[in-house]
Amino acid sequence: IASIKPVYKIAAIPGDGIGAEVTNAALKALDTLSQSSDAFALNVNTLDWSSANYLTRGWYMPPDTWEDELKKHDAIYFGAVGWPTVPDHISLWGMMLPIRNSMNQYVNVRPTRVMRGTKAPLSQLDAKPSDLDWVIIRENSEGEYAGQGGTTHGHANYAVATEVAIFTRVGIERIMRFAFETAKSRPRKKLTMVTKSNAQRHGMVLWDKVFHMVAKEYEGVVESDKMLVDAMTVRMVNKPESLDTIVATNLHADILSDLAAALAGSIGIAPSSNLDPTRSCPSMFEPIHGSAPDIAGKGICNPVGAFWSAAEMVRWLGQGKLDQVADQFMEAIENVTGDPKTRTGDMGGQAKTDEVTDAICREIERIC
Amino acid sequence: IASIKPVYKIAAIPGDGIGAEVTNAALKALDTLSQSSDAFALNVNTLDWSSANYLTRGWYMPPDTWEDELKKHDAIYFGAVGWPTVPDHISLWGMMLPIRNSMNQYVNVRPTRVMRGTKAPLSQLDAKPSDLDWVIIRENSEGEYAGQGGTTHGHANYAVATEVAIFTRVGIERIMRFAFETAKSRPRKKLTMVTKSNAQRHGMVLWDKVFHMVAKEYEGVVESDKMLVDAMTVRMVNKPESLDTIVATNLHADILSDLAAALAGSIGIAPSSNLDPTRSCPSMFEPIHGSAPDIAGKGICNPVGAFWSAAEMVRWLGQGKLDQVADQFMEAIENVTGDPKTRTGDMGGQAKTDEVTDAICREIERIC
Ligand SMILES: CC(C)[C@H](C(=O)O)[C@@H](O)C(=O)O
Numbered sequence: 001i002a003s004i005k006p007v008y009k010i011a012a013i014p015g016d017g018i019g020a021e022v023t024n025a026a027l028k029a030l031d032t033l034s035q036s037s038d039a040f041a042l043n044v045n046t047l048d049w050s051s052a053n054y055l056t057r058g059w060y061m062p063p064d065t066w067e068d069e070l071k072k073h074d075a076i077y078f079g080a081v082g083w084p085t086v087p088d089h090i091s092l093w094g095m096m097l098p099i100r101n102s103m104n105q106y107v108n109v110r111p112t113r114v115m116r117g118t119k120a121p122l123s124q125l126d127a128k129p130s131d132l133d134w135v136i137i138r139e140n141s142e143g144e145y146a147g148q149g150g151t152t153h154g155h156a157n158y159a160v161a162t163e164v165a166i167f168t169r170v171g172i173e174r175i176m177r178f179a180f181e182t183a184k185s186r187p188r189k190k191l192t193m194v195t196k197s198n199a200q201r202h203g204m205v206l207w208d209k210v211f212h213m214v215a216k217e218y219e220g221v222v223e224s225d226k227m228l229v230d231a232m233t234v235r236m237v238n239k240p241e242s243l244d245t246i247v248a249t250n251l252h253a254d255i256l257s258d259l260a261a262a263l264a265g266s267i268g269i270a271p272s273s274n275l276d277p278t279r280s281c282p283s284m285f286e287p288i289h290g291s292a293p294d295i296a297g298k299g300i301c302n303p304v305g306a307f308w309s310a311a312e313m314v315r316w317l318g319q320g321k322l323d324q325v326a327d328q329f330m331e332a333i334e335n336v337t338g339d340p341k342t343r344t345g346d347m348g349g350q351a352k353t354d355e356v357t358d359a360i361c362r363e364i365e366r367i368c
Numbered sequence: 369i370a371s372i373k374p375v376y377k378i379a380a381i382p383g384d385g386i387g388a389e390v391t392n393a394a395l396k397a398l399d400t401l402s403q404s405s406d407a408f409a410l411n412v413n414t415l416d417w418s419s420a421n422y423l424t425r426g427w428y429m430p431p432d433t434w435e436d437e438l439k440k441h442d443a444i445y446f447g448a449v450g451w452p453t454v455p456d457h458i459s460l461w462g463m464m465l466p467i468r469n470s471m472n473q474y475v476n477v478r479p480t481r482v483m484r485g486t487k488a489p490l491s492q493l494d495a496k497p498s499d500l501d502w503v504i505i506r507e508n509s510e511g512e513y514a515g516q517g518g519t520t521h522g523h524a525n526y527a528v529a530t531e532v533a534i535f536t537r538v539g540i541e542r543i544m545r546f547a548f549e550t551a552k553s554r555p556r557k558k559l560t561m562v563t564k565s566n567a568q569r570h571g572m573v574l575w576d577k578v579f580h581m582v583a584k585e586y587e588g589v590v591e592s593d594k595m596l597v598d599a600m601t602v603r604m605v606n607k608p609e610s611l612d613t614i615v616a617t618n619l620h621a622d623i624l625s626d627l628a629a630a631l632a633g634s635i636g637i638a639p640s641s642n643l644d645p646t647r648s649c650p651s652m653f654e655p656i657h658g659s660a661p662d663i664a665g666k667g668i669c670n671p672v673g674a675f676w677s678a679a680e681m682v683r684w685l686g687q688g689k690l691d692q693v694a695d696q697f698m699e700a701i702e703n704v705t706g707d708p709k710t711r712t713g714d715m716g717g718q719a720k721t722d723e724v725t726d727a728i729c730r731e732i733e734r735i736c
């Protein structure tokens with residue numbers, strides 16, 4: 001009996017180093033999930049955009065066609081980009097950052113919590129693992145990553161270089177609204193907004209202003225407060241239970257989300273979703289870790305961040321209809337991290353990437 | 369028998385909130401120290417520059433004369449500035465930031481270690497307290513704090529604001545050299561340089577370039593490496609023992625030094641020195657914490673960061689001749705933090721600011 005299910009088209013960009021290894025693992029898990037489920041199927045198109053190919057072809061993404069190519073898909077699954085043979089600002093501006101910009105992915109969602117089996121530095125002190133359950137909403141389209149600025153007298157000893165951060169009312173307001181809506185949807189309904197408006201008195205002050213404006217609309221619904229980014233790191237360490245949803249600029253949230261992942265026990269488990277909430281372009285899902293040249297090729301990297309990112313992709317694609325499947329996927333992931341035999345080195349175990357991947361597939365088959 | 373000792377002129381700016389309380393405590397300790405010591409005396413001139421006075425007078429620092437006024441001193445001791453009645457960017461640009469800029473204080477030194485008696489989150493896990501012994505060298509005169517940028521269409525829904533970070537070869541090279549010299553003077557002789565040059569491709573790339581240039585001169589003497597600021601937070605949490613001296617931009621080091629203080633157990637103990645290494649202007653010493661309106665006026669704030677900052681001031685003033693006195697001051701401080709009865713609330717104790725201050729004075733008298 002043939003079943004009829006929606007088929008989503010996915011562009012998979014494994015990229016460099018462990019990016020390719022974890023993408024491979026995530027695609028296996030996704031394949032098992034879609035086979036086990038009546039609810040959806042995936043049609044995966046793998047794109048060989050990487051630093052190695054850049055060195056032979058001269059481009060990361062085909063110059064005239066990459067935007068059209070990506071737009072043929074419902075979502076993008078991304079591994080990692082960056083390799084010692086190419087300066088980092090060339091590789092990142094050759095691939096990941098242009099996708100975030102051109103695909104209108106103005107929200108980057110970064111949930112952090114202490115997964116079963118994780119040895120979180122914080123949970124060793126006074127805090128309980130359940131105290132650390134955050135979602136960081138990162139502005140993903142402007143600010144410190146606008147790419148503007150330049151260098152004058154580059155080779156002279158009086159060289160001057162600038163980095164120009166651009167903040168727009170439109171950009172700030174839409175991320176603020178997204179953040180308040182996210183906070184509203186969570187049990188604790190709390191939002192903390194982060195800036196550095198004491199020292200940075202133009203764009204950051206506009207952030208404050210728009211925050212106060214939007215906060216008024218949510219009075220009595222979402223409890224909100226604001227923090228300076230430096231003090232925020234202290235609060236994350238000392239009072240994790242006081243935080244819930246967090247919204248910050250492109251750079252600040254980049255830093256805070258890595259810190260969050262470290263405090264939760266491993267950068268290897270943290271996911272990220274680059275979303276176009278208007279759904280006019282495909283959104284992109286990637287683990288927050290990078291290509292990790294030091295451990296690449298050894299088959300020992302942690303695929304859990306890639307699995308979690310894949311689960312978020314399924315949830316996003318379903319627009320509410322695949323929540324149960326995504327929840328089952330997450331349950332399978334936590335069963336795997338919960339078992340000492342299927343943890344990689346960064347989580348204190350000895351399992352290989354393949355073993356963790358086999359385990360997740362078995363769990364998915366069992367649960368779904 | 370009259371003794372002859374050098375008398376240093378100090379401008380004390382207590383400022384706002386607990387800034388005033390800890391300055392008061394530090395001045396008492398310094399007074400006791402100079403009384404007990406044959407090596408130096410202090411002539412302290414207290415300046416009433418604060419947010420409360422700003423509200424009545426319309427200025428933080430006397431507009432035409434503040435620079436000349438400060439330059440009459442050998443050093444500046446600073447409490448904290450910032451109060452809920454004045455927007456933070458007005459207060460900070462009204463006092464602290466202009467001093468750093470105009471007094472040529474292009475280096476900000478922020479040591480972090482786990483003081484005796486401190487409950488450091490990290491030390492609870494695998495790390496030993498001795499693993500966390502860092503000094504962060506913060507660029508203090510340009511970068512993201514240059515103050516440049518502006519707002520256009522501020523009240524419209526198409527407002528645009530910019531923050532312009534300025535990096536100069538001169539500014540980068542001098543901080544890099546200071547950092548390498550600092551690393552060279554420490555037992556482990558290691559330097560980690562931090563940027564975000566993968567996403568910020570102008571000024572940050574200039575940082576990388578100057579770093580590599582200066583690093584060559586120290587080959588075989590200082591072991592150096594570089595990190596991205598986001599990944600750096602992870603390394604601080606997971607591999608504290610791998611770090612020694614750290615150099616970073618104004619904003620990055622601001623964030624990392626607060627995180628460092630939190631990981632070492634309390635932001636209340638961390639000191640900072642704003643240095644003009646050319647000694648053409650007075651340098652400024654301040655605890656890294658702020659004015660803390662929530663606990664101000666209760667007499668419960670931790671004066672240890674203020675003591676440590678005062679010890680650094682003595683060391684700086686002595687140009688090598690007061691190192692022993694500064695070391696004794698530090699020994700006294702650690703005897704006080706080492707005693708549960710003389711710890712403030714943030715360190716898990718119940719002592720009042722006054723009790724800690726009395727204890728430090730007794731210890732100084734005993735040791736010196
Ligand atoms: C108060 C603020 C402007 C200041 C800074 O960011 O420089 C403070 O956080 C510090 O670290 O000295």
Ligand SMILES: CC(C)[C@H](C(=O)O)[C@@H](O)C(=O)O
Pocket residue numbers: 092254288290566567598
């Ligand atoms: C690789 C880098 C440019 C990227 C970023 O800073 O955005 C990464 O750190 C991330 O957080 O996704």
